[in-house]
Amino acid sequence: xxxxxxxPKFQVLxxxxxxxxxxxxxxxxxxxxxxxxxxGMGLRLIHYSVGAGITDQGEVPxxxxxxxxxxxxxxxxxxxxxxxxxxxxFCASSYSAGHGYTFGSGTRLTVV
Amino acid sequence: DxxxxxxxxxxxxxxxxxxxxxxxxxxxxxDYFLWYKKYPAEGPTFLISISSIKDxxxxxxxxxxxxxxxxxxxxxxxxSQPGDSAVYFCAASWGAQKLVFGQGTRLTINP
Numbered sequence: 001x002x003x004x005x006x007x008p009k010f011q012v013l014x015x016x017x018x019x020x021x022x023x024x025x026x027x028x029x030x031x032x033x034x035x036x037x038x039x040g041m042g043l044r045l046i047h048y049s050v051g052a053g054i055t056d057q058g059e060v061p062x063x064x065x066x067x068x069x070x071x072x073x074x075x076x077x078x079x080x081x082x083x084x085x086x087x088x089x090f091c092a093s094s095y096s097a098g099h100g101y102t103f104g105s106g107t108r109l110t111v112v
Numbered sequence: 113d114x115x116x117x118x119x120x121x122x123x124x125x126x127x128x129x130x131x132x133x134x135x136x137x138x139x140x141x142x143d144y145f146l147w148y149k150k151y152p153a154e155g156p157t158f159l160i161s162i163s164s165i166k167d168x169x170x171x172x173x174x175x176x177x178x179x180x181x182x183x184x185x186x187x188x189x190x191x192s193q194p195g196d197s198a199v200y201f202c203a204a205s206w207g208a209q210k211l212v213f214g215q216g217t218r219l220t221i222n223p
Binding site for chain 1: 121144146154155156157158161201210211212213214215216
């Protein structure tokens with residue numbers, strides 16, 4: 001049982017480059033979310049999804065796109081990377097947001 | 113606008129004593145509150161939750177208290193153990209959709 005799998009674990013991008021952070025879960029969870037963790041800021045919600053084909057914005061959505069074509073996958077796309085997007089990104093899934101989300105191990109992204 | 117706030121960035125407690133972590137929130141629509149624990153280089157792991165219709169929930173050494181009138185919740189760990197040293201995040205959700213987190217409190221248990 002893999003849980004929530006995030007790839008890659010580390011990434012360095014140049015300003016202006018685009019990339020996709022991958023997230024997959026094998027628990028048949030309807031709810032999936034992307035967070036970024038920055039020092040002193042906690043975990044801030046970027047985008048979330050309550051099921052395949054349904055996504056919505058969180059607290060800090062600018063510069064990021066998401067789509068949810070299947071229950072299992074929830075990729076996060078950086079359109080044009082900026083140094084302000086240097087962060088640790090976590091993907092999470094749950095059968096209900098009122099219950100415990102299961103988190104992936106994170107992707108550490110550096111934009112230079 | 114930080115809807116969930118943890119005002120203590122760090123807390124140091126002696127092994128065997130009680131650890132109390134605090135969290136305040138502003139949105140009265142929140143209907144579920146959760147605590148997560150995070151070790152370095154790992155994702156957060158779910159610890160305990162409480163529904164807004166309750167004021168207390170226990171799970172072993174961990175107890176969460178909810179004071180809706182004060183918009184305040186706390187996590188009590190008794191007795192504290194060295195393995196409890198981690199960053200603790202409180203979180204809240206409403207409408208069973210998105211989950212928002214506080215800034216985190218780093219708990220250090222001293223032998």
